[in-house]
Amino acid sequence: xxxxxxxxxxxxxxxxxxxxxxxxxxxxxxxxxxxxxxxxxxxxxxxxxxxxxxxxxxxxxxxxxxxxxxxxxxxxxxxxxxxxxxxxxxxxxxxxxxxxxxxxxxxxxxxxxxxxxxxxxxxxxxxxxxxxxxxxxxxxxxxxxxxxxxxxxxxxxxxxxxxxxxxxxxxxxxxxxxxxxxxxxxxxxxxxxxxxxxxxxxxxxxxxxxxxxxxxxxxxxxxxxxxxxxxxxxxxxxxxxxxxxxxxxxxxxxxxxxxxx
Amino acid sequence: xxxxxxxxxxxxxxxxxxxxxxxxxxxxxxxxxxxxxxxxxxxxxxxxxxxxxxxxxxxxxxxxxxxxxxxxxxxxxxxxxxxxxxxxxxxxxxxxxxxxxxxxxxxxxxxxxxxxxxxxxxxxxxxxxxxxxxxxxxxxxxxxxxxxxxxxxxxxxxxxxxxxxxxxxxxxxxxxxxxxxxxxxxxxxxxxxxxxxxxxxxxxxxxxxxxxxxxxxxxxxxxxxxxxxxxxxxxxxxxxxxxxxxxxxxxxxxxxxxxxx
Numbered sequence: 117x118x119x120x121x122x123x124x125x126x127x128x129x130x131x132x133x134x135x136x137x138x139x140x141x142x143x144x145x146x147x148x149x150x151x152x153x154x155x156x157x158x159x160x161x162x163x164x165x166x167x168x169x170x171x172x173x174x175x176x177x178x179x180x181x182x183x184x185x186x187x188x189x190x191x192x193x194x195x196x197x198x199x200x201x202x203x204x205x206x207x208x209x210x211x212x213x214x215x216x217x218x219x220x221x222x223x224x225x226x227x228x229x230x231x232x233x234x235x236x237x238x239x240x241x242x243x244x245x246x247x248x249x250x251x252x253x254x255x256x257x258x259x260x261x262x263x264x265x266x267x268x269x270x271x272x273x274x275x276x277x278x279x280x281x282x283x284x285x286x287x288x289x290x291x292x293x294x295x296x297x298x299x300x301x302x303x304x305x306x307x308x309x310x311x312x313x314x315x316x317x318x319x320x321x322x323x324x325x326x327x328x329x330x331x332x333x334x335x336x337x338x339x340x341x342x343x344x345x346x347x348x349x350x351x352x353x354x355x356x357x358x359x360x361x362x363x364x365x366x367x368x369x370x371x372x373x374x375x376x377x
Numbered sequence: 378x379x380x381x382x383x384x385x386x387x388x389x390x391x392x393x394x395x396x397x398x399x400x401x402x403x404x405x406x407x408x409x410x411x412x413x414x415x416x417x418x419x420x421x422x423x424x425x426x427x428x429x430x431x432x433x434x435x436x437x438x439x440x441x442x443x444x445x446x447x448x449x450x451x452x453x454x455x456x457x458x459x460x461x462x463x464x465x466x467x468x469x470x471x472x473x474x475x476x477x478x479x480x481x482x483x484x485x486x487x488x489x490x491x492x493x494x495x496x497x498x499x500x501x502x503x504x505x506x507x508x509x510x511x512x513x514x515x516x517x518x519x520x521x522x523x524x525x526x527x528x529x530x531x532x533x534x535x536x537x538x539x540x541x542x543x544x545x546x547x548x549x550x551x552x553x554x555x556x557x558x559x560x561x562x563x564x565x566x567x568x569x570x571x572x573x574x575x576x577x578x579x580x581x582x583x584x585x586x587x588x589x590x591x592x593x594x595x596x597x598x599x600x601x602x603x604x605x606x607x608x609x610x611x612x613x614x615x616x617x618x619x620x621x622x623x624x625x626x627x628x629x630x631x632x633x634x635x636x637x638x
Contacts, residue, residue, distance in 0.1 A: 292549030
């Protein structure tokens with residue numbers, strides 16, 4: 117077991133899809149890397165822009181992949197959106213998104229099914245979206261005081277190797293039709309996601325190392341929050357990079373040790 | 378019958394929904410105004426961003442409302458989109474939109490149902506749009522050489538008085554997910570629509586007076602094409618305005634007469 121002297125980072129906020137797993141398959145070396153990071157004394161948190169799964173569903177999945185985990189280690193963009201709604205004073209909310217998102221929001225605020233009666237609109241990913249749902253969402257966007265998007269990811273790849281539109285398809289439709297900007301975009305790369313982590317862990321953003329496979333979400337998330345991000349599997353000039361997740365423990369330790377010099 | 382001396386305008390491009398009719402109901406005075414305009418020698422054309430109806434369907438509707446009309450007097454954004462595809466050399470096209478739009482495009486180009494095989498993507502309004510259709514549209518947008526939008530109207534009101542998302546909901550989704558700009562937006566306020574009118578009538582844009590109830594589409598259409606627009610039912614500083622369609626013949630005549638002074 118390695119024990120860094122006064123490490124710069126106390127926790128790692130690790131992306132999930134594309135970093136720890138790809139759909140239903142664990143990334144090779146992920147379980148070992150997480151165990152090694154924990155052995156250095158680092159708290160490992162998992163951060164995802166997926167708002168269609170609960171923390172419990174995701175932690176169960178990680179456990180099945182050999183990564184011991186509890187629901188409170190998971191941060192979803194749905195959780196972050198609920199935090200935003202709570203900070204806005206828990207206005208009555210129309211939810212355009214998954215049942216899981218509805219459940220998350222209902223923990224902090226009253227939910228309404230009447231778009232015109234909403235004081236807030238929360239928008240997350242929904243693969244069953246259709247014209248009627250967009251219609252209701254647009255009406256809510258035109259009527260509400262506050263608009264919160266879980267995240268605006270444009271596309272993602274499924275295990276079939278094909279491209280699918282992300283929640284950015286629907287948030288773009290809401291923006292265009294209502295001619296309104298959201299009051300908050302909760303998920304990565306927004307600082308709201310980090311605020312949720314800070315609130316739950318008591319840590320500061322600069323004590324948290326961000327790790328992920330997407331420049332636009334994970335690395336920009338680190339930058340927006342004033343901390344360090346490591347990009348896994350891709351090299352971008354000026355960005356700390358790892359070839360794969362197995363290299364993360366050594367890199368994390370290096371950051372910790374260099375601060376001791 | 379009034380006969381203006383050397384009128385500035387030879388034709389009127391008149392908007393339909395909100396100007397000549399509201400849904401299934403004719404606007405009061407519309408039939409009389411069109412008859413009066415024709416009596417002055419002006420050719421009356423009808424211009425709509427609706428790409429879900431054929432020229433024949435629309436001209437039949439106008440006839441039923443007491444406005445004698447043939448299909449070749451109607452210009453739809455679907456026709457304009459087909460013109461764009463034809464000008465692009467009739468590339469094989471994936472159509473995301475109504476069956477009517479598919480029919481319009483199939484008159485000028487081969488249609489494919491495989492998004493990845495398309496050389497062009499045409500996007501129009503489709504009230505049956507859903508996640509699967511958006512998925513196919515995004516894949517086509519990522520694969521094609523050319524992207525043509527019929528129009529990008531944000532919202533419209535139906536006869537129930539409620540607001541519905543226009544084609545701008547889907548075009549915004551395609552823009553956001555593909556991170557691509559369209560090569561052409563065919564309908565109003567784009568000059569492509571005017572090019573279609575010029576091609577079919579042999580007139581120049583400046584010989585055509587535009588009339589409509591929307592600043593963003595009709596009046597901007599006139600401005601973009603370097604001609605004059607009259608806004609019906611609303612006053613905007615610096616814009617020629619009519620309280621209702623019944624005032625249009627007098628205004629059109631005024632433009633004609635003042636040019637004779």
